[in-house]
Each structure stands twice: as C-alpha cells, then as structure tokens.
Amino acid sequence: MTTFVDRVELHVAAGNGGHGCASVHREKFKPLGGPDGGNGGRGGDVILVVDQDVTTLLDYHHHPHRKATNGQPGAGDNREGKNGKDLILPVPDGTVVLDGNGEVLADMVGQGTQFVAGQGGRGGLGNAALASARRKAPGFALLGEPGGARDIVLELKTVADVALVGYPSAGKSSLISVLSAAKPKIADYPFTTLVPNLGVVTAGATVYTIADVPGLIPGASQGKGLGLEFLRHVERCEVLVHVLDTATLESDRDPVSDLDVIEEELAQYGGLGDRPRVVVLNKVDIPDGQDLADMIRPDLEARGYRVFEVSAVARQGLKELSYALAEIVAAARAAKPQQEATRIVIRPKAVDDAGFTVTKEADRLFRVRGEKPERWVRQTDFNNDEAVGYLADRLNRLGVEDALLKAGARAMDGVAIGSEDDAVVFDWEPSMSAGAEMLGRRGEDHRFEAPRPAAQRRRDRDAERDEAQSDYDGFSPF
Template sequence: MTTFVDRVELHVAAGNGGHGCASVHREKFKPLGGPDGGNGGDGGSVVLTVDAQVTTLLEYHHSPKRKATNGKPGAGGNRTGALGQDLVLFVPDGTVVLDREGNVLADLVGHGTSFVAAQGGRGGLGNAALSSARRKAPGFALLGEPGEFRDIVMELKSVADVALVGYPSAGKSSLISVLSAAKPKIADYPFTTLIPNLGVVTAGDTVYTIADVPGLIPGASQGRGLGLEFLRHVERCSVLVHVLDCATLEPGRDPLTDLETIEAELAEYGGLGDRPRLVALNKIDVPDGQDIADLTRASLEERGYRVFEVSAASRKGLRELSFAMAQIVGEARAAKPLEESTRIVLRPTAVDDEGFTITEEDGAFRIRGVKPERWVRQTDFSNDEAVGYLADRLARLGIEDKLWKVGAHEGDTVIIGAEENAVVFDWEPTMAAGAEMLGRRGEDHRMETQRPAVDRRREKQKGRDAAEAEYLAFEALSSGRQASIEGDDEDS
C-alpha cells in the first residue's frame, strides 16, 4: 500500500478570541475606584508553512480536522488574557491551497513560505479600554470574536525540473533509477508505478530534479487510469521528455502512435504547450528495439523533436540525454526574472466607501460590512448597556441615515450579517438616537448610591448662596435708605 498522498481536504478552525472583562477597581477607602477590566487575548491562527523535509500530505489525510487554541478572557486589575497559540502545519514544497469551489488561495513554493489558512478571532475589549470622558464607568465589555473556520483543499504539485511522460511500462522508472540515486519499484507489468518518483541528476555543473508521471493512457485527462491524479505534477516542470517504448508487443502500438496519444492527453489537460520536448527512444538493447528506433527517428526529427536512443539496461545514450536535459533546464532558469525585493502595497479605502451595504431582500433590509458584522459578534445582547453601545456605533457609522434613504420604516425587519450567523431585529429609529430608551448610557448604576449625598451638598450650597445674596440685598437697601434720610435733613 502506497504512503504517498498528494491531495487532501482539510478542515481548519482558528481559536476564538477571549472575552473582555467588566470590572470595577476596589480598594479600602476607595469605593468604586473606576473600571479596570482587561482585554481578552486573541485566538490562535492556523498557518500552513513549507518544510523541505515534508514530502507528502499523508498526515493530513489521516487527521483532516485541525484547530488552534482559544485566547483567554481578560480579568480585573487591567490584566489582559493570554494569547492563543498559532497552529503551524508543515506542508511539502509545491503545495497549492484551494477553497471548496476550486479557487486558488495560495501557491506555496520555497522553504519557509507560509499562508494563514484560518485567522484567529480578536479578543474583546474590557471596560477599562471602553471608558472615556463621556463614558466614565462602562458596565459592560465586548465579547471575543469567533475564529475563522475553513474547508480547504491541498494539492501537491511536485517541484521538478524534468518530467518523464509515457505509457505504463515504457521504462520511465528504470531511467530514473540509473540517472539518479532514486530506487523506484520496477516490474514488467503496467501501472507498476503508483506514485510520482523524484530523483536528483547531476550533469556537469547543473543539478536538477527529474520526475516521472505514472499511469498515462488514452483518456487519462478525463480520469482513466492514474493520469488525472498525477498530471498536476507536470505543471511545474521546465522540460517534458517523451519516453517511447521501442520493444512493446501490444497490438496497435508503436512509438509514433504512443507519442501522438500522450500529446493529445497533455493538450486536453492544458497549460503545457510552451514546454520544450525531448524524445527518448527506450529499450534499444532488446531484439528489434534498435531497428524500430532507426525507423522512427527520422519521422520524429521531421516533426522538430530532438531524439535520443537510450537503454536503461546498457546505459547507452544516457549521458547525452542527461546533458541535453541540463541544457534546457539551465536556459529555463536563466530566463526566469530575478526575485524582486519585498514591496509593501498600499490599498487605501475609496473616498466614497461607506464601510457597509444595505440591500432589500423580500421586504427585509440586510446590512453587510466588516465593521457592523464584527460589532454584532462582539455584543453581549443580555446587557442593555452593551446593546445601547452597539446602537450608538451603528448610528455613528451612518446606518441609521442610510436606512431612511433606502426606504425603511419603523418596525421593518433589519438583518445584520450573512445568512448563517445573522442578527435579526425590528427597526426602531429611536434606538440609534440615544438614551431615552436605555437610560443614561455609559454610567455604572452602582454609582447611584452616591448621588443623594451629592445632591444634599448641592442643596446646602444653594441655600447658603441664597442666604448670602439676600443679606447683601438687605445691606444695599438699608444703605440706600440711610443716605436718603441724611439728605432730607440737610435740605431742611
């Protein structure tokens, strides 16, 4: 049973963010010393990283579900929750990551290349971070965001320079075994090779890798045989080498017919028309093999192919073939542009981007946007103050005004978020306007116990001010009367 797996479906889940803490500082002789709830820790992410020591996806075939750890909740005393640990999954060089619809998410080539498959959730803010000059003592905190969940498909495309293609039992594995140190399985029956074999070849100063593609037969690009499973390994190769069997005994087969059949399958698969081709007429050491090679060589050269007569058993012609492959590989490497230094790409938000969209669906209004959907996930709907805070944020973002413009009326159904995790409510315009429904927002009701004493002090001060004002008025009136009497006496 083979242990090579080059395609798996993986279910990855990032860690949830920890909840923020709603706490009030307590200390002797300092009652209600202010909010001191800490923030929750961010959840861990799931990261795919290329490791040169990993050559197969077998591990994920047996364990397709992977999850990172959650962030810890915040605590009083301004203590932030611990961060969740990232889950790093090591994959082979040449792994392509796709979503379930077949869209390419990442092409991982090169040791150390990484891709965040699932992003960890943000930790919620504690009430200490939510306090402000207008909201001195919030009695709520934000919830941590749930981590991202994804179903992804990983496909391995071998990173090889040369691909050997041909019918089963054409001698591809034998050529790899003598050109390199690879030890593939070799036998005299079709489909001996069930997995792509890789070997490293040195020709002069050039070192390159060579791979065979097993199971190519007529209809391989449509799923017959093993070709469809392994044709993807040809995509990264710089050179294609047709290995043609000059000693086949099957009726209806000859080197030219085999070449036309394989070329038709490659054309059906697509994307390989620009690759240079070489032809290796194999097994010239067996009876009639050399004669068939001599008859075929001229026709192949007329079609523009470079032809090499080889034998894996006697090793005839292998040196010339290896140096020809090295020449093309070297030219392909030289033609590749030099890797550019890392550039930072800035994509500013458009000036007319409101940050959300509102669409009407069957009499309801659906709101979509990164900010409103994140705010909804962070809201504790069992806390009226937190709900009021959410309403204020939505109003500041402009959702209230936009609902009026699109024709929403009081009592209409409003949906925030996607279908699978939406929040549905009946729109009440006054909710976004402010405090008349939820009381004075941003104040801890525990502060109510201090208000009567404050009010009494204010009343006493007002009484003293009123008494003083009355006394001053009386003094002024008395002074005026005394001046009037003295004036009358002088006149008389």
C-alpha cells in the same frame, strides 16, 4: 495501504477570541477605584508552512479537521487573557491552496513559505479599555470574536525541472534510477509506479530535478487509469521528456503512436503547449529495439524533436541525455523573469467601499451586511442594555442609520444584521438614532465625580428646601 496523497479537503478552524472582563477596582477606603477589566486573548491562527521534509498530504487525509486553541478571557486588575497558540500545518513544496469554489488562494513554493488559512478571533475589550471621559465606568465588556473557519482544498504539484512521461512500463522508473540517486519501484508489469518519484541530477555546473510521473494511457485527461491523478505534477516542469518503449511486446502499439496518444492527452489537459519536448527511445540494448529506433528516428526528427537513444540497463546514452536536459533547463531558468516563487492572491476592497450594504429583502425587512457591523454584533452581549446602547452608537457613527433611511426603512420595520443563517433581527425605531440618547448618560457614575465644596452643598440644600416650601405654599385642598 495508501502512502501518497496529493489532494485533500481540509477543514480548518482558528481559535476563538477570549471575552473581555467587566470589573471595578476595589480596595480599602476606595471601594470604587474605577474600571479594571482586562481584555481577552487573541485566538490562535491556522498557518500552512512549506516544509521540505514533507512530501505527501497523507496526514491530512487521515485527519482532515484541524483547530487552533482559543484565547483566554480577561480578568480584573487589568489582567489580559492569554493568547491562543497558533496551529502550524507543514505542507510539501508546491502545494496549491484552493477554496470551496476552486479559486486559488495561494501557490506555495519555497521552504518556509506561509499562508494563514484561518485567522484567529480578536479578543474582546474589557471595560477598562472602553472607559473614556464620557464613559467613565462602563458596566459591560465586549465578547471575543469567533475564529475563522472554512473548508480548503490542498493540491500538490511536484516542483521539478524535467518530467518523464510515457506509457506504463516504458522504462521511466529505470531511467530516473540511473540518472539520479532515486530508488523507485521497478517491475515488469503495468502501473508499477503509483506515486511520482523525484530525483536530483548533476550535469556539469547545472543541478536540476527530474520527476517520474506515473504511466499515462488513452483517456487519462478524462480520468482513465492514473493519468488524471498525476497530470498536475507536470504543470511546473520546464521540459517534458517522452520516454518511448522500442521493445514493447504489444502488437497494437508502436513508439510513434504512443507519442501521439500522450501528446493528445497533454493537449486535452491544457496549459503545457509551450513546454519544450525531448524524445527518448528507450531499451535500445535489445536488438529489435535498436532496429525500431533506427526506423522511427528520422520521422521524429522531421517533426522537430530532439531524439536520444538510451538504455537504462546498459547505461547507454545517459550522459548525452543528462547534459542536453541541463542545457534546456539552464536556458529556461535564464529566460524566466526574476520574481517571487510564492503567489498569494490578494483581493483589496474598493476605495469607495462604505464597509456595509443595506438591501431590502421583503416588504418590511432590510438586511445589513458588512465586516464591521457583523463583527460588532458578534462582540455584543445582548443581555446587557448598556452594551446594546454601545452597539447602537457604533452603528450610528458608521452610517447605518442614514443608509436605512435612504433605503426607505420606516418605524418598526425589521432590520437583520448578518447572513440568513446567523443574523440578529430587531424592529427598527428611527427616533433611537444613538445609544447615548436612548440610555441617557450611559456609563457615568456620580460616585466618581469630584466632591462639591461644603458651601456649594449648603446652597444646593437651601435651594431644594425653598423650592419644596414654595410648592407647599401654593397647595390648596379646596
């Protein structure tokens, strides 16, 4: 049964915003007290949060679809809808978030680090919020926006200072078990370790973490064995420790060739050439192992490696190794510039961005793309003529009308707002430059106007009677 997962594809969907309400306040002796429709609630976000108690992505492997709750619709009497509840997804320290194209969205390191993977939809405005001096009684409200939905990839890269690398059964698990309090599985067959093990080592005043990476073999960087699955776990380490088996029973292997093979795989994987290396000759408690270590040590030191002879079973040479690693880790920490561990990629818009684009796709079809126009379309109830007129006003103020004219659009040309899969298409009429002109005094109700004085009402009535009489006097059936 799978107990450790370090890469998953996650389908996240934020909550939809609640619809706004179109309502008119009514009470005794005041049947039309003005608009009082409340706004819809905001949809819940999907938020990734680093949790030190979480060490694997296994839960998301079994349940890859996650959705936040929707916002509630508004109601009359200026009652706003309830906001949707945010969905908090705990992830291990060192999780990298990528989009579907493999681009890094966030590199999450540090307890409590957050990343909003899905933005909840905004709630629609009610007609009370849409009322103005010009639009006293809106007969419509805005619809709630759908929540953001996308597919992301989570990759776990172990956060450790030291990485133990080497062939299977070289003694890495035994070494980490005696250097720290970690209790990995240890056995005398290849690929005993199936997951990276993490331990904490204290050497003097320095405390550092050490990771036991599952065994590497030739072709690991191309996916052979378990290497490709776990090479990513050495990317964050400051020091690479080659654990070489000096008592191997395989006749076609020796410690020097093992070192060359592992170095070739690390070079093929890339990005690890600047990490300091330390060589550990393990199992020197065996007579043949000590003899082989004495033979190859001068050659390794000639290559520039610091070499340590240890025995995890006999607890030999461990103190010297732990203090040497602490020295290298402390130097790497001191040389590293002070900066925030978490890296979230932000792609700001250009300063000259108009907020939308108009492109001609066919002889008589123009497509409008942009965050605002597409959002406004999603908020519009197209069964309400007044809401459609309000959309026309907004598009005209944004400059869409002028952009269509510059692009060469003519009367009755098709205009699509949105992507090909989800677009609103209509026949464009240049003379309808704004919804106000199209629908006249939209949203105004004479019943809300102040009553005219009695003298004014009499003068208006007499004027209407005189006008009607003059029309009658001028009429002749012959």
